[in-house]
Amino acid sequence: MLAALHRLPTWLRFALYASVGVLVLAIAESFESGGVGRLTADTASRAMLKWCIPILLAGLGGLFSERASIVNIGLEGMMILGTWFGAWAALEFSPWMGLVFGVLGGALGGLIHAVATVSFGVDHVISGVAINIMAPGVTTFLSSEVFGNRTQSPDVPGLGEVDVPVLAGGTFFGAETPDILGSIADQGVFFVSDLASFARGLVSGIAIFSLIALALVPLSGWFLWKTRAGLQLRSAGEYPLAGESLGVNVIRRMYLGVVVSGALAGLGGAFIAMELTGFYQNGQTGGRGFIGLAALIFGNWRPLGILAAAFLFGYPFGVSLRDLDGQSTHALLLVVSFCLAVVSLWAATARRLVDAVMALVFAVVMFAWYVQTDVAPDWLPNAMPYVIVLLVLVFAAQRLRAPAFDGQIYRRGAT
Amino acid sequence: MVLAIELIDITKRFPGVLANDRVNLRVELGEIHAIVGENGAGKSTLMKILYGMQPPDEGKMLVNGTEVDFKSPTEAIEAGIGMVHQHVMLADNLTVLENVILGSEPTKSFGRIDFESAAQHLREVSHAYGLDIEPNDLVETLEVGERQRVEIIKVLFRGAKILILDEPTAVLVPQEVEQLHHNLRELKAQGSTILVINHKLPEVLDIADTITVLRQGRTVGEVKASDVTAGDLAELMVGSELPSPETTESTVTDDVALSLRGVTVLNEEDRPVVDDVDLVIHRGEIVGIAGVEGNGQGELIGAIMGTEHVETGTLELMGQDITKWSVRQRREAGVGLVPQDRHEEGLLLTAPLWENAALGHQTQRPYAKGWWIDRAASRAHTQTIRKRFGVKTPNVDVAAHALSGGNQQKLIIGREMTADPKILVLAHPTRGIDVGAQASVWQKIRDARADGLATMLISADLEELIGLSDTILVMLRGKLVAKLDPANVTPRQLGSYMTGAAIETDGNGSADGGAE
Numbered sequence: 001m002l003a004a005l006h007r008l009p010t011w012l013r014f015a016l017y018a019s020v021g022v023l024v025l026a027i028a029e030s031f032e033s034g035g036v037g038r039l040t041a042d043t044a045s046r047a048m049l050k051w052c053i054p055i056l057l058a059g060l061g062g063l064f065s066e067r068a069s070i071v072n073i074g075l076e077g078m079m080i081l082g083t084w085f086g087a088w089a090a091l092e093f094s095p096w097m098g099l100v101f102g103v104l105g106g107a108l109g110g111l112i113h114a115v116a117t118v119s120f121g122v123d124h125v126i127s128g129v130a131i132n133i134m135a136p137g138v139t140t141f142l143s144s145e146v147f148g149n150r151t152q153s154p155d156v157p158g159l160g161e162v163d164v165p166v167l168a169g170g171t172f173f174g175a176e177t178p179d180i181l182g183s184i185a186d187q188g189v190f191f192v193s194d195l196a197s198f199a200r201g202l203v204s205g206i207a208i209f210s211l212i213a214l215a216l217v218p219l220s221g222w223f224l225w226k227t228r229a230g231l232q233l234r235s236a237g238e239y240p241l242a243g244e245s246l247g248v249n250v251i252r253r254m255y256l257g258v259v260v261s262g263a264l265a266g267l268g269g270a271f272i273a274m275e276l277t278g279f280y281q282n283g284q285t286g287g288r289g290f291i292g293l294a295a296l297i298f299g300n301w302r303p304l305g306i307l308a309a310a311f312l313f314g315y316p317f318g319v320s321l322r323d324l325d326g327q328s329t330h331a332l333l334l335v336v337s338f339c340l341a342v343v344s345l346w347a348a349t350a351r352r353l354v355d356a357v358m359a360l361v362f363a364v365v366m367f368a369w370y371v372q373t374d375v376a377p378d379w380l381p382n383a384m385p386y387v388i389v390l391l392v393l394v395f396a397a398q399r400l401r402a403p404a405f406d407g408q409i410y411r412r413g414a415t
Numbered sequence: 416m417v418l419a420i421e422l423i424d425i426t427k428r429f430p431g432v433l434a435n436d437r438v439n440l441r442v443e444l445g446e447i448h449a450i451v452g453e454n455g456a457g458k459s460t461l462m463k464i465l466y467g468m469q470p471p472d473e474g475k476m477l478v479n480g481t482e483v484d485f486k487s488p489t490e491a492i493e494a495g496i497g498m499v500h501q502h503v504m505l506a507d508n509l510t511v512l513e514n515v516i517l518g519s520e521p522t523k524s525f526g527r528i529d530f531e532s533a534a535q536h537l538r539e540v541s542h543a544y545g546l547d548i549e550p551n552d553l554v555e556t557l558e559v560g561e562r563q564r565v566e567i568i569k570v571l572f573r574g575a576k577i578l579i580l581d582e583p584t585a586v587l588v589p590q591e592v593e594q595l596h597h598n599l600r601e602l603k604a605q606g607s608t609i610l611v612i613n614h615k616l617p618e619v620l621d622i623a624d625t626i627t628v629l630r631q632g633r634t635v636g637e638v639k640a641s642d643v644t645a646g647d648l649a650e651l652m653v654g655s656e657l658p659s660p661e662t663t664e665s666t667v668t669d670d671v672a673l674s675l676r677g678v679t680v681l682n683e684e685d686r687p688v689v690d691d692v693d694l695v696i697h698r699g700e701i702v703g704i705a706g707v708e709g710n711g712q713g714e715l716i717g718a719i720m721g722t723e724h725v726e727t728g729t730l731e732l733m734g735q736d737i738t739k740w741s742v743r744q745r746r747e748a749g750v751g752l753v754p755q756d757r758h759e760e761g762l763l764l765t766a767p768l769w770e771n772a773a774l775g776h777q778t779q780r781p782y783a784k785g786w787w788i789d790r791a792a793s794r795a796h797t798q799t800i801r802k803r804f805g806v807k808t809p810n811v812d813v814a815a816h817a818l819s820g821g822n823q824q825k826l827i828i829g830r831e832m833t834a835d836p837k838i839l840v841l842a843h844p845t846r847g848i849d850v851g852a853q854a855s856v857w858q859k860i861r862d863a864r865a866d867g868l869a870t871m872l873i874s875a876d877l878e879e880l881i882g883l884s885d886t887i888l889v890m891l892r893g894k895l896v897a898k899l900d901p902a903n904v905t906p907r908q909l910g911s912y913m914t915g916a917a918i919e920t921d922g923n924g925s926a927d928g929g930a931e
Contacts, residue, residue, distance in 0.1 A: 227526040231509075235517050238506035245468075245504045246518030246569070247489030351685075404507060 010304070019195060026194040028334045038328040039319060040194035042185065045201030047321050050276060052314025053213045054079070054285070055385075057268030058292020059299060059306035060220050061106075061261040066301060067224060068257025069237040069405040070117050073128030076289025077135030078109035078262040082269020084139040087156045087280030088146060090273075095159045098274050099209065099267065106266015107259050109135060114258035118251055121409045132289075140282060153280035156273055159208040168204035207275045213267070214307075221303040233257050237403035240410045251412065265289060286382070294389040300400050312388065316381035326375030332384075333376060337366035343395055355395055362391075417480040419444045419577055419608040420465065425474035427460055434460040436632040437474070442577075442625075444479075447599060447609045449619045449640070452629035452652055458612045459501070461629070462579050465610075466498045467491035478577070492519075497570025501581040501612075503562045507555035511548055512537060515569045540571045544601055559708065560591040567598065578602065579610045584618055586875065588707055589910030596622045614652070616645040628652055666699035667885050671734070672869030673719070673750075673838040678728035680714045680893075688714045690893035691728070696838060701860070701870040703884030703901065705877065707913050711893035712873050713755070716840055719871070720752055721745045733837055746775055751836030753827050755843045755873070757820070761827045764816040768808060769797040771815050772830045779834070800829035805855055821852025828856060832863055839863070842873045857883065877906035891915050 005013060025039040038044060058075045065072035072078075085105030090098025109131055116127040144150040165177040182204075185197035224230040233253045235243045240250045268288065273280045291313055298312070299305025319328050340363035347355035393400075420442040427435040435457045442448045450458050463469045465476065467485030476483050478494050485491045488498070505514050512534055521529040521536070534550045541548050546564045554562065563583060570578055580599075584592045599609055599622060613619050619626060620640055628636045628651040636651050673696045680689035689711045696702045706712055717723030719730065721742040729738045737745055752775070754760035762771050773782035773793050781792040797811040804825045808818055815823060824844065831839055844860065845853040860883060864870060874880045880887060881901045889897040889912040897912050 226528060228520045228522050228528055229526055231513055231517060231520060231528060235506050235509060235513070238508050239504070242504040242506050242514065243517055245488060245498065245500060247487055247492055248518040401508065 014304075014308070022195050022198050023191055024335055024338060025331075026191050028331045028338070029328070030190075031331070031334065038322060039331055040198045041322075042182075042197045042201030042204065043322050044315070044319050044328075045198045046205050047201075047318030048311060048315045049202055049210060049318075050207060050314075051317040051321075052310040053207075053210050054268040054272050054276070054288045055291050055295050055313050056217070056307060056310035057213055057264050057271065058289045059295035059310055060216055060303065061264035061268070062293050062296035063220060063224075063261075063299075063301060063303065063306060064233075064257045064264065065110075065113075065261035066296065066406050067237045067403055068233045068254045069240065069403060069408060069410065070113070070254060070258050070261075071124040071128065071407045072110075072113060072258065072261050072265075073125050073290075073293065074109060074113050074131030074135075075128075075261070075265045075292055076285060076287065077128075077131035077133070078106040078113075078265035079269035079272070079285045079289045079292075080135040080139055081105040081109045082266030083273040083280055083284060084142055084269075085266065086270025087153045087273040088142070090156045090270075091154065095157050095274060098156065099159070099212075099270055102266045102270020102273075103263045104266070106269060107263040109266070110259040110262020111255075113262065114255045117409070118254045118258065121411060123409070124407055136282065139280075143280065143282070147280075151282040153273075155279050158274045158278065161205050161207050162211075163205060164203040168200050209271055209275050213271065216264070217303045217307050224303075229253070229256065234403070236410075237405055240405060244412065250410065254410070265292070268292070291385045294385050297400065297402075298389055298392050301402060313385035316384045320378065320381040326378065329376035329378075329380055330370070330373065332380070333366055333370040333373075336384075337363050337370060340366060340391075343391070347395065359391075359395065417444065418442060418477070419446075419479060420610070421477040422461070422465065423475045423477070425461065425464060425471045425476070427457075427464060427469065427471050433632050435464070435471070437634075438629065438632070439634050440627055441637070442608060442610060444608055445603065445606055446624040447603055447611065447622055449611045449613055449623035449626045450629060451612075451614055451616065451619055451626060451648060456629040456652075457632040458629055459581055462498065462581055462610070462612060465491070466496060466579060489518075492573050492575070495574065495576040496579065497573055497575030497577070498579040499563070499566045499570060499581065499583055501583075501585060503566050505554045505562055505565060507553070509554060510550065511552050511554060511557070511565055512550035514554055514565060515550075515572050519573055537568065537572060541568050544568075544571060544598065544605070546571075546598060559586050560594065563587070563591075563595065564598070571602075576606070577608045577610065579612075581612045582614075583611065584613060584615060586708065588913050589877075589907050590914050592618060616648050619648070620645060665885060666865050666867070668698045668700070668867065670698040672696050672698050672700075672732070673871075674731045675718075676729050676731075678715075678718055678730065679726045680711075680718050680723045681726050682714075687726075688893050689718055689723075692893075692895055694888070694895065696869045696871055698867045698869050699864055700885045701864055701872050701883050703880040703887040704871065704873045704890055705880055705887055705899075705909055705913055706873075706890035708875065710890050710913075712842070712890055714893075715890070716752065716754075716842060716873070719745075719838075719840055720750060743778060747779060749835065749837030751775075751831035751834060751839040753824075753831055753839070753841045753844050755846070757823050757827055762815045762823060765814050767814060768801075768806075768811040768818075768826060769794045771826065772797040772800055772811075774830070776830070776834050796833070800826065800833055803833070804829035804859065819848075819852075821848035824848050824856060825852060828859055832859065832868075836868065838869045838871070840871045840873075843875060844872070845874075845876065845879060877909050881906065881909065889913060 022040055029039045058079060061075050062072055082102040082105050086098045086102030089101030113127055113131055116122040117124050140150055143153065147153045165171065167181050168179055171177065181196045181200035185193050185200055187193050224234060232243055232248050233256060236250045236253045243250045269285060272284055277284055295306050295309035295313060298309035316329065316332060319332065323329050340359050344356045344359035344363060347359055418441050420440065422438060422440040424437040424439065425435050426437055438457065438461055452458050464471045467488045467490050478496065483494055512530065515537055516533045521533050523529050537550050546568055548561065548564055548568060554565065557565065583595060587595060603609060611622065623640045626638050626640055626648065627634060628648065630652060675692055675694040678689060678692045679687050682688045692715065704712055714723050718725050721740060725738055729736055731737065732748055732750065737748065758764060763774065773788065776782050777788065781789060781796045783789060794811055800806065801808060801811060806822050806825045806829065808822060818826065828844065845856050860870065872880065872884060881904060884901045887899040887901050887904065888895045889899065891913065
């Protein structure tokens with residue numbers, strides 16, 4: 001059956017996984033007393049699509065850096081630079097300039113990281129941590145100098161939003177179109193309406209900025225796997241001496257990877273300031289750079305995997321946003337418990353008994369938590385990405401393949 | 416006539432070392448020219464200079480009669496020179512094609528790689544020279560010999576007419592060496608000039624037309640292969656006769672030091688990588704394990720040391736069942752290991768020698784006193800090792816990376832042997848060290864054997880294996896498939912057992928028949 005799945009085109013397979021996910025969510029929510037369909041509501045999926053973008057961009061940033069062998073734990077700091085520079089330029093010039101300056105601010109952070117790690121052979125983690133410490137200091141200073149307020153900027157304009165015509169009732173050259181998904185969602189049929197409503201969230205009220213970010217997923221894949229610079233960059237991450245012995249300028253490729261990495265993180269930062277909150281604020285990245293790294297690992301250092309991880313990690317945020325009473329997040333506990341049970345079963349059939357027992361124990365604990373409480377704490381969505389990655393590392397570590405030279409320090413001519 | 420390569424008075428200095436001292440080299444067009452010399456004679460440095468990886472301090476280089484001054488390998492490649500490095504320069508997680516085209520990718524618009532035409536060109540090249548390879552295979556799935564073929568294709572793909580091969584046979588079994596030599600002759604017939612670095616003299620005599628001998632950074636002679644014997648070359652190389660690994664009369668006793676019964680180790684896919692191995696090592700005996708790398712030797716060592724999970728079977732050390740023991744328990748009970756990669760597993764390169772000496776024995780005297788490391792005693796003991804094993808170092812507080820490979824190895828061997836082991840596992844004990852250090856390491860192994868030490872020797876150097884061992888076992892796909900008497904087996908026969916050729920033709924495991 002699995003083999004049959006893998007013969008499907010990628011997009012269809014992913015759509016299938018997503019529908020199964022929606023089914024599980026719909027079932028879980030039906031157990032919740034007074035369940036109001038928040039888990040599968042279009043508001044939830046729309047919020048997910050928005051909240052996943054910074055994680056996605058940070059993850060893609062990590063991809064470029066680590067594929068060139070440089071661990072970039074400084075993504076968080078580069079993102080912070082992106083929030084300030086993005087907000088400032090959007091205020092000063094225009095939202096589009098905000099996007100450009102977010103990229104430049106992050107790229108500056110990337111450049112510092114590249115100089116330290118590639119040229120001077122500083123340990124990658126140390127340099128990254130230094131950038132994470134430095135960036136908030138820089139932005140606080142700039143903020144108080146430019147905005148006259150150490151912690152916050154005035155409101156920042158975004159790039160705007162669009163609805164897709166026909167599917168979600170967007171306008172088509174000024175003409176009204178039907179809202180097909182919306183009308184199916186209103187029928188209230190179990191699962192079908194859930195699916196429609198969930199899908200509607202993905203095609204209505206899309207930030208233009210999000211579309212740009214999503215386009216970067218195939219673009220990254222194309223660049224890394226189909227172009228000359230991409231191949232050379234990946235070879236630097238696997239075995240830099242190979243490139244060096246063939247006359248590839250390995251140092252330049254590593255610089256490219258790390259600077260692009262910073263630029264993507266900065267873009268993510270600009271997104272947070274311009275689209276998520278609508279202003280710059282100290283510490284508003286909230287550790288999304290690190291969650292991006294988690295997405296990178298979960299996605300097995302591949303663009304599509306990172307996208308899937310970003311959706312998965314962004315979803316709890318999306319739900320919790322509208323979930324003031326904590327009930328829907330509570331239902332997520334049941335979903336997690338169920339997923340763990342599936343993992344346990346899968347491990348058991350693969351005769352990995354230790355894994356199976358561990359997963360089962362976790363599943364039971366989650367279930368007990370679900371049964372014993374009525375609402376979930378508000379820190380849960382924030383903690384979930386880390387928990388998921390820990391679980392992935394525990395249960396699927398053998399399937400993960402980091403670039404072979406990742407994290408090592410390269411010295412030219414060190415044969 | 417115009418020479419393909421002419422090097423005149425090349426000199427290269429490194430801090431404290433004169434690597435090349437007015438070296439001269441003349442390579443004729445279309446010949447196979449070998450450069451021989453001991454480790455440290457300056458062969459590799461000379462080739463790196465020729466390939467543009469390092470600039471010479473003095474001297475002139477001429478390629479096809481024109482003076483050149485390469486700033487990088489790219490310029491050497493443009494001049495038609497290609498290099499096959501001693502350690503294959505391949506990225507495991509990329510395909511053969513990606514590895515081959517790296518750095519000279521044919522592109523379409525927007526920097527897109529033209530994979531179709533690249534694959535086409537690769538197939539043409541590999542077909543023309545009889546080097547078969549599938550372009551879309553991941554390199555990690557290839558065997559050692561195939562990887563080397565990829566390296567050669569890499570060079571030919573760039574249109575190189577002059578090939579430099581740096582110790583290409585170091586990791587090959589005799590049959591693969593023959594295949595390589597066949598390929599090289601084919602290349603020569605098609606007009607390539609080939610420069611081979613090697614210090615295995617019979618192979619050099621087999622393949623080369625002309626031989627240049629280096630000793631301590633100087634050219635000491637250029638001879639025609641047809642005019643010399645291995646003995647002549649050896650004398651030129653070291654200025655005296657080569658040491659040999661031969662042992663004297665048998666010291667094997669009846670006391671069993673280590674015995675393995677039905678030991679099986681599984682890999683991540685649950686396939687046996689050590690498959691039902693029975694093995695007995697007596698005191699005073701050296702048991703040699705022959706095998707192409709990656710046939711389970713590493714896992715067998717892991718099973719003995721306690722780092723691999725033993726699925727079924729038992730291990731006994733001096734009659735005690737140690738199957739369930741931890742690594743530390745085994746270490747303390749006297750299981751010693753000289754690991755195959757001294758930099759990865761044997762040493763902490765940035766730590767001082769005395770700390771390195773304590774590694775693996777950090778719970779025992781003289782290195783430790785209860786919970787604490789006894790620094791004074793550790794230093795004193797390291798001094799003892801330094802004297803007894805001839806480790807050349809100013810003191811025992813220098814970092815391990817400051818020592819040459821040979822001296823690092825002597826330190827590791829000293830560390831293990833002075834800890835009074837019951838069984839010592841030696842993995843490639845003389846790999847990559849020079850002839851002098853090699854002779855000294857062999858002597859220490861012989862001495863320990865005479866003192867009744869039980870030793871397991873794993874080596875890719877078949878001469879060493881045959882010379883030192885009392886018994887040779889051949890490991891193939893995780894099984895011990897043949898037991899041979901080193902007194903009447905040649906490296907060639909051993910090679911055919913290692914590749915499975917001999918076992919398939921005669922299944923009885925006797926040493927008389929190799930598949931020819």
